Every structure is written in structure tokens, then in C-alpha cells.
Amino acid sequence: MEACHGHGKEKESQDLPRVLLFKPPPDFHLFGDECFSSNKFKFLKAWESPLPLDQFLKTHAQSVEAILSSGGAPVTAETLRLMPAVRLVMTTSAGLNHIDIAECRRRGITVANTGNVFSEDVADLAVGLLIDLLRNISASDRFVKQWLRPRQAAEGDCYSLGIGSKLGGKRVGIVGLGSIGSLVAKRLDAFGCSISYNSRTKKPSVSYPFYSNVCELAANCDILIICCGLTAETHHMINKQVLSALGKEGVVINIGRGPIIDEQELVRCLVQGEIKGAGLDVFENEPDVPKELLALDNVVLSPHCAIFTWETFKDRQKLVVENLEAFFSNKPLLTKIVDND
Amino acid sequence: MEACHGHGKEKESQDLPRVLLFKPPPDFHLFGDECFSSNKFKFLKAWESPLPLDQFLKTHAQSVEAILSSGGAPVTAETLRLMPAVRLVMTTSAGLNHIDIAECRRRGITVANTGNVFSEDVADLAVGLLIDLLRNISASDRFVKQWLRPRQAAEGDCYSLGIGSKLGGKRVGIVGLGSIGSLVAKRLDAFGCSISYNSRTKKPSVSYPFYSNVCELAANCDILIICCGLTAETHHMINKQVLSALGKEGVVINIGRGPIIDEQELVRCLVQGEIKGAGLDVFENEPDVPKELLALDNVVLSPHCAIFTWETFKDRQKLVVENLEAFFSNKPLLTKIVDND
Known part of the structure; x- marks a missing residue:
């Protein structure tokens, strides 16, 4: 042959x-x-x-x-x-x-x-970081695994973890409703979240409320999820004013690019309790991660691996x-x- | 007045x-x-x-x-x-x-x-534990936070975390399609998972494939999520045979009750790599958590707090x-x- x-x-x-x-x-x-x-x-x-x-x-x-x-x-x-x-x-x-x-x-x-x-993987990680943060999953896992007396871990001492927040009913603002943002919206819809968005222009085919101003979006949200690309226009778009509009009970998830957020301001807000928490896959000066974040339990960090499956x-x-x-x-x-x- | x-x-x-x-x-x-x-x-x-x-x-x-x-x-x-x-x-x-x-x-x-x-909170935690496990979120968070050289954490060393698995396309078997199980199904539908279920009887109003035998369900799934109640019938229902049917690439999530799983067998399977991972909110002998689990990165643990919001x-x-x-x-x-x- x-x-x-x-x-x-x-x-x-x-x-x-x-x-x-x-x-x-x-x-x-x-x-x-x-x-x-x-x-x-x-x-x-x-x-x-x-x-x-x-x-x-x-x-x-x-x-x-x-x-x-x-x-x-x-x-x-x-x-x-x-x-x-x-x-x-x-x-x-x-x-x-x-x-x-x-x-x-x-x-x-x-x-x-x-x-x-990558869009599905990135959207999945965004939702994963959000649930993790609201329900203290990483903190719980660390707590149970590091606890020297596991006897107490499963009992009632999870009070010390702080009680979590329910996803259902939360107002989620998606910054950038492209391929990834739309998939995040679809997923969080199923959890009973109420979705609104900001993007360069209103999308005629989308029924979620649109905010042309990201600050206004933040003021009307409990959770802000950054899904847009990094451009000259989006650089430091999430600044002091936006974080302040989001407020003390607000949470930020970033699976876009680090420099979309003014990281120094974000760290200050997290440390001083001016926002409630953050789930971050990306950082402003990668591979650096701000040292102040490493000790915080109200922050879930992953090393820019949203696409890693x-x-x-x-x-x-x-x-x-x-x-x-x-x-x-x-x-x-x-x-x-x-x-x- | x-x-x-x-x-x-x-x-x-x-x-x-x-x-x-x-x-x-x-x-x-x-x-x-x-x-x-x-x-x-x-x-x-x-x-x-x-x-x-x-x-x-x-x-x-x-x-x-x-x-x-x-x-x-x-x-x-x-x-x-x-x-x-x-x-x-x-x-x-x-x-x-x-x-x-x-x-x-x-x-x-x-x-x-x-x-x-509680059903929504419990369903949310089930999905959270699953994403956490498939996408290594708790392990990533621990890795970034404990890393003495954060410079490397965000760079490329997340290879050492192991790459995650994509949710979309995974075959999810829900054990107990009651209020919680149905909400888990609804959520995972939105991630592109393919749902099937086991319960006492086939539900006429549900279109997901039904398996009357939990072992058969496990053999046809990548992920098994335990959502049923604990009764004499469900005690140790997830036994050696079921875990073996689930197989090396299989993952178990338990937000039901600990004794539904033969925990000793589950621990053995996890330690010996006979299943891939587990996300556990409940344990067989609470408040005890098996010591062997505390060192495993393919296990995400929470201290029976699925309803804590x-x-x-x-x-x-x-x-x-x-x-x-x-x-x-x-x-x-x-x-x-x-x-x-």
C-alpha cells in the first residue's frame, strides 16, 4: 500500500x-x-x-x-x-x-x-467573581481550610465571616454591552437581577434601561460590572466620581482591563469602606497587584485568567x-x- | 395628643x-x-x-x-x-x-x-461553588493574596493554578428537582449547560431528560449537584458506585445535606483523583469537616451557610x-x- x-x-x-x-x-x-x-x-x-x-x-x-x-x-x-x-x-x-x-x-x-x-469564559468569571464576593465563597473556603478547629468552622462561626448578600433583586449596571456584557446580562437575568447598561450608544434591540452617563448608571446600581474594552475614552472612566455615585453598598467587578478603573481611587474606596467590595481579574499595572488589596476580605482577586479554560x-x-x-x-x-x- | x-x-x-x-x-x-x-x-x-x-x-x-x-x-x-x-x-x-x-x-x-x-440563596451558592471550582476562583484568590511576589501573580504564573474548565456545554445532573434544583437548572441553563435530573418521580411539566437511577444520571454527567432533602432513602445515595459512574473528570456539588453522600468514599475519591473536584457546603458529621479536604485545591468548602444572606x-x-x-x-x-x- x-x-x-x-x-x-x-x-x-x-x-x-x-x-x-x-x-x-x-x-x-x-x-x-x-x-x-x-x-x-x-x-x-x-x-x-x-x-x-x-x-x-x-x-x-x-x-x-x-x-x-x-x-x-x-x-x-x-x-x-x-x-x-x-x-x-x-x-x-x-x-x-x-x-x-x-x-x-x-x-x-x-x-x-x-x-x-473568549466571551463565555469571561462572562462566566464575571458572574463567578460576583457570587464569590456577595456570598463570601473564597473567604469561606479560606476560613474552613485554615481553621485549626474545623469543629467550629461548620457550626456557627461563619457568623464571623459576615453574612452574604442575595443576588436576586440586585441592580446590576453593565459597562459595555458587547459580546461579553450581553452574556453577563443573560446569566444574571436568570438570578433575578435587574439589568441596566452604559455603552457608547443605546442599542435599539436591547430592552434593558440605558444610561448614557456611567456616573448616572452607578448611582442607580448596586453592582457595576466592567465589560468594555480599553480605549482613550474608557481609560480611568471608573473614577472617584463614579465610585462615589455607586456608594457604600456598591460592588465593582472588573473583567475588562485594569486601567479602565482609576485603581488608586478604587483601592482607597475599598480600604476606607466607601464602596463595599470588588472582584478583580485585571489590574492597572499588571503584573503588579496593589499590596493594599491582598489583606482585604471584601476583595476577590484572580490573576487575569478570565479566558483560561x-x-x-x-x-x-x-x-x-x-x-x-x-x-x-x-x-x-x-x-x-x-x-x- | x-x-x-x-x-x-x-x-x-x-x-x-x-x-x-x-x-x-x-x-x-x-x-x-x-x-x-x-x-x-x-x-x-x-x-x-x-x-x-x-x-x-x-x-x-x-x-x-x-x-x-x-x-x-x-x-x-x-x-x-x-x-x-x-x-x-x-x-x-x-x-x-x-x-x-x-x-x-x-x-x-x-x-x-x-x-x-431560602431556595434562591441555596441555588445561588450551588452555582457559585460550581463556577468557583471550575474556574479556580478561591484558589486564584488565595494564590494572588498569599503570593509574596505579586509581580508574578498577575503575569503568567497562573499556569501553576491549573487552567479551568468551561461551564458551557457541560452536562449537569441535578439530584432532586424541587424548588432549589429547579432554580439551579434555570441558572445553569443561562450558562449553556445541558441539564438532566433524577428525582423520586419524573416531573411531567419538565422537559429536561429524567433518569430514574442516580447511577445512570452520574454516568451521563460531568457535574452532579445534590439538591434533594435527607431522608432514609437518600442517605448515602451518592455512594462508591455513583462516584465511580461520575468518573475522573466528574465534579460533585452538595448544598443538600452531608449524609446524602458517603463522605468517606467521597474523600477517598477526591484524594485519589477518582473524581475531579467537589464544592461542599454540607458535611456528614457537622460541625466536623474531614481533615483530608483542608489541603485540597480541587475542593471548595463553605461552612453550611447556603442560606446566609x-x-x-x-x-x-x-x-x-x-x-x-x-x-x-x-x-x-x-x-x-x-x-x-
């Missing part, structure tokens, strides 16, 4: 279009280097070269047709200037704040993100490879932000 | 019907003794008497017309025998496993619980008082389990 040689003659590896990677994406740690592999393109791994980055980029300037950015390494105007052959910037994230979108547009470079592949890593790998293959086959991309076809 | 003296001449305190309390309910700690007060009945607080309990009961045998049981102190046939004037046993819990229902029925004693007043405590107080007042006014009770009118 003759061996099968594939569906046709593939290009030799050295002829394949080059996709630049600045840093290994988390997937490489978890699934090995082959997780994004394809016979339609070849990765150029900057971190494997002994050359300093600028020299490395100059060396490969003419051959790199696409960049796969996995966060951590920003794609600046300067980077793009060094690589005139780049026609696509694909990012493994949903967020685009590390890419100079305006410059991509100016240069006719297509930009693609991972679309909504096995299922979604796999879905993302499939999407990244399919998008790159589509691009190099002159087929329409599955997800696309800046279209320069 | 003349002071208002109420809506009519109330009975003198000493003439009011007596309601026996064995132990102070948690509400007394939180809201003070007056939280259940009424001008229609008077509490007899066993713990305030210097007499031993049996002597105290004998002393008041003829005057006690109702018992308000708040868990912890079982209402046995022996207790009831000592107090022939009792016509109502009201419990501040939804569960009835501490009351000898058969004996109440035999003696013509009405039994009332708090109905569904301010809102629900207030709702329960209202219900208890209204039920007792209705009883002594010969009006229909709001919630009732054994009806002997």
Missing part, C-alpha cells in the same frame, strides 16, 4: 509565508510549540534568536507578512515601520489595546482578534490557525477588526 | 400562647432577641433556664403549644411525648431531617418549615412570625409540611 502524501503538493517549509511571534503565547507552555502549526505558514520566533530584537526585526524585515501578537509585546508604529511587508496583525486576545490600530489602518494592515471565542484554549488555537490560513489563501477571515482587503 | 395604643386590646403577655425554643437561632445573634417578637405569642427560651432540659420541659409541659426549632436540637418522639399540648412544630430551616415527622403525623401535630424562602434572614423572620401568628389566630399557615387542621 502506498502512503498518503496529503491533499496535494504543499509548499516547502522555506517558501511558506512568515508569521512573526515576539513572545511564546501561553498555549506553547501548555500544549507545546506545535499547537498553532500549519502547512500554510511558518512561525518566526523572535525569542529563539540570539540577536537583539531590533536587529532581528531588521534581518527579517522583508519576509514577515503577518504578526501573531499574544499580548505582553505591543505592536507599535515603530514595529510596523520596521516590517514593511506585514499585511496582517492577528492577536490571540480579544482586547486590542496593545496594537496601534490607527497606524495599522494608515498602512493598510488588516487587524484580526479572536472575536468572541482548556476548552477555550483549544477553540482559540483552531481560530488562530484557521484565520492565518484563510489570510494566506486569500479567503475571508473568520474574525476581523480592521479590514483592508 | 393622645398616644396610640395599637389596633385593639392585646392579650397580656402571660396569657399569650407559649412557643418553645431549645437554642437561640442565628437570627438572635445577628438581630437581637426581638427579631421574632410578636404580640400574638411568647417565646419560652430553654437555654435561659437554670433547669436541666428534661426538668425544664416537664415544668412547662402543659403550656407549650408550639415548638420553633432552629436545627441543632432535634425534635424527637421523646420530646413530643413530654409536651402533650404541642400542636405545631415550626422549623426555621427548609430541611426536616431533625424532626420526627412520622411521630408528628401520629400525634396530629402540624409541621411547618420555611418553604422556599441578610435579605433572606429578614424574609425568614417575617415568615416565621407570620406563620406562628396565623397558627394562633386559626388562620391558614403560609408554609406547611404536615397538615393536621
Whole structure:
């Protein structure tokens, strides 16, 4: 029997279009280097070269047709200037704040993100952080596990944990009713929460009350969930005034991006009891987490891992490879932000 | 101006019907003794008497017309025998496993619980424990807060936490599709989970797949959520065979009662990796929590506090008082389990 040689003659590896990677994406740690592999393109791994980055980029300037950015390494105007052959910037994230979108547009470079592949996981974590916070789950778990006398833990000493708050009937304000925000709303609807939202414009197809002003939204909510992207307009949008409008009984959940909140002000409000609590997956100066938060029981922290599930890593790998293959086959991309076809 | 003296001449305190309390309910700690007060009945607080309990009961045998049981102190046939004037046993819990229902029925004693007043809180905690477990929220919070180098916590070291599992698409088996189980189903529906259930009988109005055998349910599920009451039939219903059918990737959530699960077997399965994880609010020998669980990261523990929210405590107080007042006014009770009118 003759061996099968594939569906046709593939290009030799050295002829394949080059996709630049600045840093290994988390997937490489978890699934090995082959997780994004394809016979339609070849990765150029900057971190494997002994050359300093600028020299490395100059060396490969003419051959790199696409960049796969996995966060951590920003794609600046300067980077793009060094690589005139780049026609696509694909990012493994949903967020685009590390890419100079305006410059991509100016240069006719297509930009693609991972679309909504993470949205469900991020929405799930938002709801998880909220229930955890309102019902003291992390604090309870820590309490039971650290308690030297478990005899008392299960008895009545959970009074010392503080009683929780009921989800049903809470007024939830969603900041940014995009893919993630809508999924958060759908989930919290099922818990009997009352939803309203703020976004750039009112969504005609949505019946939840709309507030054009985030401060007004905060004043009419018990819980504020930050689901928008980070842009010049949303930077420090959740400031002293908004937190003050939310008030002493208010709770903030952030699964968007750290700098959307004025973190220094948030920490002050949490420490001084000017708001009730926070569930945070993102921070203003990652990887730093404000030290003041580490001792607080009214704060639940996770290390920017809203998208970290096995299922979604796999879905993302499939999407990244399919998008790159589509691009190099002159087929329409599955997800696309800046279209320069 | 003349002071208002109420809506009519109330009975003198000493003439009011007596309601026996064995132990102070948690509400007394939180809201003070007056939280259940009424001008229609008077509490007899066993713990305030210097007499031993049996002597105290004998002393008041003829005057006690109702018992308000708040868990912890079982209402046995022996207790009831000592107090022939009792016509109502009201419990501040939804569960009835501490009351000898058969004996109440035999003696013509009405039994009332708090109905569904807790159901939403309990369902919320079930979902909270599940998301917490699948998405490592308590473990993340502990990790970030205990991490001596927060710089690394938010960066990439969450790989060491293990990646989570996505909720969407998971097959959830609900054991006991009563008030709580139905609310859990409604919530998890919104996360894209696929629901099936086991209960004594198939519910004609429910479209979720029904398994008459809990082992068969476990074999067809990724997640088993215990929402049933504790009875002779459900004691150790979740045994070695069921856990083995659930399998290595399976997760158990218990917000019902501890002894529904064979805890020794559950601990063994968790320690040996024969199931993947557990979220437990209840334990077989409360207030004890098995020591082996305290060191496990694949287990989220809370100290039997599924009903602990301010809102629900207030709702329960209202219900208890209204039920007792209705009883002594010969009006229909709001919630009732054994009806002997």
C-alpha cells in the first residue's frame, strides 16, 4: 500500500509565508510549540534568536507578512515601520489595546482578534467573581481550610465571616454591552437581577434601561460590572466620581482591563469602606497587584485568567490557525477588526 | 395628643400562647432577641433556664403549644411525648431531617418549615461553588493574596493554578428537582449547560431528560449537584458506585445535606483523583469537616451557610412570625409540611 502524501503538493517549509511571534503565547507552555502549526505558514520566533530584537526585526524585515501578537509585546508604529511587508496583525486576545490600530489602518494592515471565542469564559468569571464576593465563597473556603478547629468552622462561626448578600433583586449596571456584557446580562437575568447598561450608544434591540452617563448608571446600581474594552475614552472612566455615585453598598467587578478603573481611587474606596467590595481579574499595572488589596476580605482577586479554560484554549488555537490560513489563501477571515482587503 | 395604643386590646403577655425554643437561632445573634417578637405569642427560651432540659420541659409541659426549632436540637418522639399540648412544630430551616415527622403525623401535630424562602440563596451558592471550582476562583484568590511576589501573580504564573474548565456545554445532573434544583437548572441553563435530573418521580411539566437511577444520571454527567432533602432513602445515595459512574473528570456539588453522600468514599475519591473536584457546603458529621479536604485545591468548602444572606434572614423572620401568628389566630399557615387542621 502506498502512503498518503496529503491533499496535494504543499509548499516547502522555506517558501511558506512568515508569521512573526515576539513572545511564546501561553498555549506553547501548555500544549507545546506545535499547537498553532500549519502547512500554510511558518512561525518566526523572535525569542529563539540570539540577536537583539531590533536587529532581528531588521534581518527579517522583508519576509514577515503577518504578526501573531499574544499580548505582553505591543505592536507599535515603530514595529510596523520596521516590517514593511506585514499585511496582517492577528492577536490571540480579544482586547486590542496593545496594537496601534490607527497606524495599522494608515498602512493598510488588516487587524484580526479572536472575536468572541473568549466571551463565555469571561462572562462566566464575571458572574463567578460576583457570587464569590456577595456570598463570601473564597473567604469561606479560606476560613474552613485554615481553621485549626474545623469543629467550629461548620457550626456557627461563619457568623464571623459576615453574612452574604442575595443576588436576586440586585441592580446590576453593565459597562459595555458587547459580546461579553450581553452574556453577563443573560446569566444574571436568570438570578433575578435587574439589568441596566452604559455603552457608547443605546442599542435599539436591547430592552434593558440605558444610561448614557456611567456616573448616572452607578448611582442607580448596586453592582457595576466592567465589560468594555480599553480605549482613550474608557481609560480611568471608573473614577472617584463614579465610585462615589455607586456608594457604600456598591460592588465593582472588573473583567475588562485594569486601567479602565482609576485603581488608586478604587483601592482607597475599598480600604476606607466607601464602596463595599470588588472582584478583580485585571489590574492597572499588571503584573503588579496593589499590596493594599491582598489583606482585604471584601476583595476577590484572580490573576487575569478570565479566558483560561482548556476548552477555550483549544477553540482559540483552531481560530488562530484557521484565520492565518484563510489570510494566506486569500479567503475571508473568520474574525476581523480592521479590514483592508 | 393622645398616644396610640395599637389596633385593639392585646392579650397580656402571660396569657399569650407559649412557643418553645431549645437554642437561640442565628437570627438572635445577628438581630437581637426581638427579631421574632410578636404580640400574638411568647417565646419560652430553654437555654435561659437554670433547669436541666428534661426538668425544664416537664415544668412547662402543659403550656407549650408550639415548638420553633432552629436545627441543632432535634425534635424527637421523646420530646413530643413530654409536651402533650404541642400542636405545631415550626422549623426555621427548609430541611426536616431533625424532626420526627412520622411521630408528628401520629400525634396530629402540624409541621411547618420555611418553604422556599431560602431556595434562591441555596441555588445561588450551588452555582457559585460550581463556577468557583471550575474556574479556580478561591484558589486564584488565595494564590494572588498569599503570593509574596505579586509581580508574578498577575503575569503568567497562573499556569501553576491549573487552567479551568468551561461551564458551557457541560452536562449537569441535578439530584432532586424541587424548588432549589429547579432554580439551579434555570441558572445553569443561562450558562449553556445541558441539564438532566433524577428525582423520586419524573416531573411531567419538565422537559429536561429524567433518569430514574442516580447511577445512570452520574454516568451521563460531568457535574452532579445534590439538591434533594435527607431522608432514609437518600442517605448515602451518592455512594462508591455513583462516584465511580461520575468518573475522573466528574465534579460533585452538595448544598443538600452531608449524609446524602458517603463522605468517606467521597474523600477517598477526591484524594485519589477518582473524581475531579467537589464544592461542599454540607458535611456528614457537622460541625466536623474531614481533615483530608483542608489541603485540597480541587475542593471548595463553605461552612453550611447556603442560606446566609441578610435579605433572606429578614424574609425568614417575617415568615416565621407570620406563620406562628396565623397558627394562633386559626388562620391558614403560609408554609406547611404536615397538615393536621
